[in-house]
Structure formats: C-alpha cells, structure tokens
Amino acid sequence: MSDFDTIAAISTPIGEGGIGIVRISGPEAFAIGKKVFTPRRQEGPGYPRSHYLYYGHVLSAEGEVIDEVLAAFMKAPRTYTREDIVEINCHSGVLTLRKVLNRVLEAGARLAQPGEFTRRAFLNGRIDLSQAESIMRIIRARSEEALRIGLSNLQGRLSREIGTIREKILTALSRIEARLDFPEDVDDELDLEREVKPELAEVAAMLSRLAAGAGRGHALQEGIYTAIIGKPNAGKSSLLNALLREERAIVHEIPGTTRDLLEGYLTVKGYPLCLADTAGIHRTDDPVEQKGIARAKAAVERARLLILVLDGSTGWSREDEEVAELIRPGQAVVIVINKIDLPQRLKPEEVRARLPGHPVVCTSAVHNLGLDQLEEAIGSLLDEKLGGREAESPAMVSLRHAGIVQEALALVQSVLEALSRQPLELLSMDLKEAWLKLGEITGETVSEELLDRIFSEFCIGK
C-alpha cells in the first residue's frame, strides 16, 4: 500500500437514503472518474471543469447503466485531501453504491482504509493531527458543547495553543543550551531563575489550564455513563422511562423484572448521558437474576454517575444498605427517593444522615413528579465534578491529548523545581522531551504506528 496511489470508498452511511457518495482521491482520480462516468451532454475540450457538477451515468465496462448520478471533479490542491478528487453522487441504495464502488475499483482505484482520506489531508499538510482528530470528534459529538469544541479545534484552536506552548519551551531551551554550548560567553552571574523561570512558569500554567479542562471535554465528547441502581421494585425502570419520556423498559410490580442492562441516551443540562437501567440488586438464588445483578455491579464500576433509587413507601432496608456499599469513594451520586405519591416511610433527613454528601431528590416516576429537580441536581453535580462551566469551553477532548499534556506538565514542573540544582544537561533533556511530546498532539513528532492507531478509529470513507 502506498500513500500516493488512488483510493476510493463509499463516504456516506450505508443504508437507504436520498444520496450516497462514492469518493475517489489520488493521482488517477480524474482518469478513473472519466472511465466510469459518462456525462449526459457531449462535453467540449475543457471537460471536466474543476469543482463543477456534471449530470450523467455510471456505466459498467460493458456499457450498461449502473446508476444515474451527479459527478464532481475537483482538482488538487483545493480539495479535502489536497489530491485530485472525484465524488459521485449516487442513489443511496446499498446495492447501487456497492456496484458503483466496484466499478471504480475495477477501473483502477484501491479500497480506502478507515480514515485514509483524512490521513492524506494530514500527510499532505492541509490540516495538522489535532485538526484531523477533531473531524472524527465532530462526527461523533453527542452534545452541543462537544460539537463546539470539535469545530474550534478543527479551526486550529488546540494547535495554536500547543504551538504557543512549544514556542515558549523552545525559548527556555535555547537559553539553557546557550549556556551549555558557550559557557564562557555567558555571564556566570546570569540568573537561570530570571532567564528561564518566568517562561516556564507560564508554560506550566497554560498546560495546567488545558489539563483541567480535559475531564469535562472528554465527558462532553464521549457521554457520561450513568447507572440507575437500587433494590428490586424501587422504580428504576419507571424512572428510566420517565426521564427518556418513552416506555423503554418493562415495568412491573413483581420484583426482579429487569434482568439485563438497558441503555438509553439523554441530554441533561447540556451533558450527554448514557443511562443504564439495571437489575435490582439483592441476594437471590435465581441464576438469571444473579447474572443480571453481576451486570448491574459491573455497570456501577463503570459509571461516572450513579442514580441511586430508594423506595419512599417502604423505608430504609438492608437491601438499600447493600446497594449503597457499592458506591466508590469520589463517585458522583444523586439519591432519588421515589414513589412520593404514596404514604412515605423514608424521610430525606434520614437518607442524608445515612448517606451524607450526596444530593437527595424526591420523585414519583409514575406521576412525573420531581423530574426537573432531578435534572437540576444532576447538572449541578456534574458541574461540580467536572470543573464547572467556564466562560471558555475546554479545548481538549481526547484522552490521548490529556495524557500528553499531563506528561509534558510533569516534565516542565520537574525542571522548574530543579532549576538551580540540576545539571543543565538534565534540564535541557527534560525540556526537549516535553517539546517532543507536545508535538505528538499536532503531529509534528508523531510515529507511523500512532498514526495507524489514530486513523483506524475513523470510519471508512472519511
């Protein structure tokens, strides 16, 4: 496989739809496009004009019509990949798109790998790596804020911030290196503390700011896994249905109704939640129920947010105690006292005393009471846990970026601490490493394996 052959793929989702696009990119794109596409009108010597839409047909090698299409020929470099591109707008039937793609492959293109079009945009210097990654994030964004972050990163926001930081590290590094290379030229009195420290302190502050926003950015991008837990019959499935405003889960007065995990998506105060309804947790001999309970416990492990449902009509029980013991220290929990439409045997004060430090909300899942308060409580708790809604949203959204920033921050901090004690060689080594690390975000110092890993997460055709 070469980076410069001609590739093709179906670039729209597979399924029935208005249009589906087969995209071809590379040096042979125009030749292949002309081979498979026949314009309806007789075209003159200027054919095909760049960035112009032609009406016509894709024909098989035998001259049979495969589809009626619109084709665009786009000359490099003003294209997505900076190579010649041909896009064929077909009727979006699974079979039609496959046939058109096969015809294109038969005419000399190679099937593109996942993310290969975007990888070429990166390799050809149209976008840097963080911009390439933000394209995937835009496609996958589950909340308005995540989409905004993705778009601002595509426009180069993160790259600019990282660029500034790397520039500052380089300045500090060059001052240290100057002392290393020409010790005699440098005034011994010259104070490293004065020369390098302010620059590096600023770098550390900028990196900390980026790191602080990472958790929130990531949560907004990926969604927050939220488990609804509680003893059998507390009303967990009813609450899921009430929050999703649809009859998703089976609700029944028989305890142990829910056996398997059931998930649904919901946006609460701008946070994308993946809500999981779980089996009621209690001791049981029923093997199916036991499996369900094991899944419920795994969901608790995985969850960033727990909605612990108590039955207000039954009072505190040992089963509630056992469920509450599953909460991990530091885990975000909202406690719900459900069934407030019935005579109450569980007071919020008692719950607060038993499980201190968590917000308590009263609801009736069957009468849709208290749901707004529940959403409020979830929103405030997540604001608190994820670092609040700053005026400016965080730039970072991927764990990869967060990891790199953390590593670079640790290196810069260690240099700052050891500035007057350590040999200059060591300081310079650490700074160089921080500079190189940060280059992995924009792709300036990135390895082939890392590129493979990043782009393999893309979909085919992007």
Ligand SMILES: Nc1nc2c(ncn2[C@@H]2O[C@H](COP(=O)(O)OP(=O)(O)OP(=O)(O)O)[C@@H](O)[C@H]2O)c(=O)[nH]1
């Ligand atoms: N009165 C009243 N009944 C409720 C309320 N919420 C749930 N119920 C009833 O309680 C019973 C159990 O509800 P579910 O939602 O199935 O409870 P669950 O916690 O999912 O139960 P399992 O799946 O068995 O663990 C059903 O008969 C519901 O109609 C409520 O707010 N008020």
Ligand SMILES: [Mg+2]
């Ligand atoms: Mg249930």
